Structure formats: C-alpha cells, structure tokens
Amino acid sequence: MMPLMAYIALSAGLAAIGAYGLLVSRNAIKVLMCIELLLNAGNLNLVAFSTYYHDATGYVLTVFSIALAAAEAAVGLSILIVLFRLKGRMDLTLLDLLKG
Amino acid sequence: MIWFIILAIGTLGSALMVVRTHKLAYAALWLAGSLVGVAGLFLTLSAAYLATVQVLVYAGAVVTLILFAIMFTHAPADEQGATAELPRPAALGRLALLLLGLAAALAAIVTTVPWQAVPQGQESYGQLAQAIFGPYLLPFELLSLLLLAALVGAVVLARKDQTSKPLKGDRS
Incomplete structure (x- = not known):
C-alpha cells in the first residue's frame, strides 16, 4: 500500500492542472471541465484521509461532493446554453454585462 | 503499488490532455478517462462504493451532460482552437509565477507534515x-x-x- 503522501501529492498535481486550465481557457465548457478536475482532486484527498485515519466522515463528504458536482454541472451547462443562445459563441469574455 | 503508479500516470496524463487539447469533444472524452482513473484510485484506497458512484455519476452522467452541451452548441472547429488560450504572454508569465508559488506552498506542506504511513481501515x-x-x-x-x-x-x-x-x- 502506498504512503498517504503519494495520494496527497497526486491530488495536488490534479488540482494544479485543473487550476491552470481554469485560468487559461476561455471556452466556457472547458472551464466547467476544469472545475470538475478540481473537485475530483478534493474528493481524492477526502477519500485518502478517510481510509488512512479510519473515519467515515470523508466518505460521507465525498458522496455530498459528487452530488453537488452533478447539480453544478446541470445548472452551469444550462446557463452556458442560454449564453450560447444570446451570443452565438461560448466565449467567457462575452460575459461582461456586469462590468463597470 | 503498481496499480497506483499506472492509475496516477493515467489520471494526470488525461487531465493534462483535457487542458491541452483544442477540440472540445476530445477534451470531454479525456475528462471521462481522468474521472475513471480517479475511480480506480478510490479502489486502491478500498473505497469500492465511492468508486461505483464516481463511475455512475461522473463518468456516466456528468460527461454525457457535457457532451450534450457541446453537441448542442457546436461552434466551428477553428474558432474553438482560436479561443482556447489567453493571448497575452505577460499575463501567462504572471500566471506561471502564481501557479509555481502555489505548487511550492503545497509541496512544503505535503513534505513537512508527518502523515499516517499505514492505512487504518477500509470503507x-x-x-x-x-x-x-x-x-x-x-x-x-x-x-x-x-x-x-x-x-x-x-x-x-x-x-x-x-x-x-x-x-x-x-x-x-
């Protein structure tokens, strides 16, 4: 069995890739995918700690996190479809209605 | 041990391909690969129920939803490639600095805290x-x-x- 540090380092790498994609991409759907990567890094941490410290709390929080991610994907994608219907493109720089 | 290394390389490689590829549909499929890799890592942590839920909800439902959204709103392929990256190199330099600082802080925490070495139990x-x-x-x-x-x-x-x-x- 691997040490806990391996899982934490892997999760940090996954989160770094997700954060990089989140900051770099302008396509709205790709931003949503990178958010899913970040959420998965968090889930991996929760499950690893839960297994290594013998506590079911992390498993329960992971179940909640997966359900929240599903809700977030549904609402986010419907917002993006409305954006596409209004603007004809999926570019996040078009969302500047509230810019001062 | 060997499974962890295979799954780690697969997960991180698929995540990198999600960020790097220019075609949205390919990015969604690489995302599915990465999510299945995380499910496999859950299995190596002996969390079988969560691995099942991960495959069902993430790799099944969420990726299907994303693929539907891509198909509904498909833009021309060249436009997708053009809008994939930020244009300014100065902003990219600052971004790289920020991410390197974040990685250094994470590495410092991960290497200094005495983590538990042996798993205590299973799900x-x-x-x-x-x-x-x-x-x-x-x-x-x-x-x-x-x-x-x-x-x-x-x-x-x-x-x-x-x-x-x-x-x-x-x-x-």
Whole structure:
C-alpha cells in the first residue's frame, strides 16, 4: 500500500492542472471541465484521509461532493446554453454585462 | 503499488490532455478517462462504493451532460482552437509565477507534515450508512432539496424564452 503522501501529492498535481486550465481557457465548457478536475482532486484527498485515519466522515463528504458536482454541472451547462443562445459563441469574455 | 503508479500516470496524463487539447469533444472524452482513473484510485484506497458512484455519476452522467452541451452548441472547429488560450504572454508569465508559488506552498506542506504511513481501515458499507443516516441526516435530506432546485432551475433556464411575456402582462 502506498504512503498517504503519494495520494496527497497526486491530488495536488490534479488540482494544479485543473487550476491552470481554469485560468487559461476561455471556452466556457472547458472551464466547467476544469472545475470538475478540481473537485475530483478534493474528493481524492477526502477519500485518502478517510481510509488512512479510519473515519467515515470523508466518505460521507465525498458522496455530498459528487452530488453537488452533478447539480453544478446541470445548472452551469444550462446557463452556458442560454449564453450560447444570446451570443452565438461560448466565449467567457462575452460575459461582461456586469462590468463597470 | 503498481496499480497506483499506472492509475496516477493515467489520471494526470488525461487531465493534462483535457487542458491541452483544442477540440472540445476530445477534451470531454479525456475528462471521462481522468474521472475513471480517479475511480480506480478510490479502489486502491478500498473505497469500492465511492468508486461505483464516481463511475455512475461522473463518468456516466456528468460527461454525457457535457457532451450534450457541446453537441448542442457546436461552434466551428477553428474558432474553438482560436479561443482556447489567453493571448497575452505577460499575463501567462504572471500566471506561471502564481501557479509555481502555489505548487511550492503545497509541496512544503505535503513534505513537512508527518502523515499516517499505514492505512487504518477500509470503507465498510455499514459504517458509511450509519454516518449518512446518523449525524449527517439533515445535510443528506437538504441535498435532495438542492438537487430538486437544481433540476427545476436548469429546466427553467434552458427553456425557450417565455419569461418576458408574463412581465409584460403584469405591467399592462
């Protein structure tokens, strides 16, 4: 069995890739995918700690996190479809209605 | 051990391909690969139930939803490639600095804290069920309300625009 540090380092790498994609991409759907990567890094941490410290709390929080991610994907994608219907493109720089 | 290394390389490589590839549909498929890799890592942590839920909800439902959204809104391929990256190199330099600082902070934390070396236990379904329906019962029930609200909200948002008509009726 691997040490806990391996899982934490892997999760940090996954989160770094997700954060990089989140900051770099302008396509709205790709931003949503990178958010899913970040959420998965968090889930991996929760499950690893839960297994290594013998506590079911992390498993329960992971179940909640997966359900929240599903809700977030549904609402986010419907917002993006409305954006596409209004603007004809999926570019996040078009969302500047509230810019001062 | 060997499974962990294979799954780690697969997960990180697929995640990198999600960020790097220029075609949205390929990015969604690489995302599915990465999510299945995380499910495999859950299995190496002996969390079989969560691995099942991960494959069902993430690799099944969420990726299908993303693929549907891509198909509904498919833009020309050249435009997708053109809008994939930020254009300014100065902003990219600052971004790289920020990410390197973040990675250094994370590495410092990961290497200095004395983590537990040996796993203490494994997921048992009874333990998980007792936790969900014991101390976490109220959040669990609230979660069902949240899912219902998200479902209704998504349907209302994605419907053809009928929201302006009742407002006009109220005003007259």
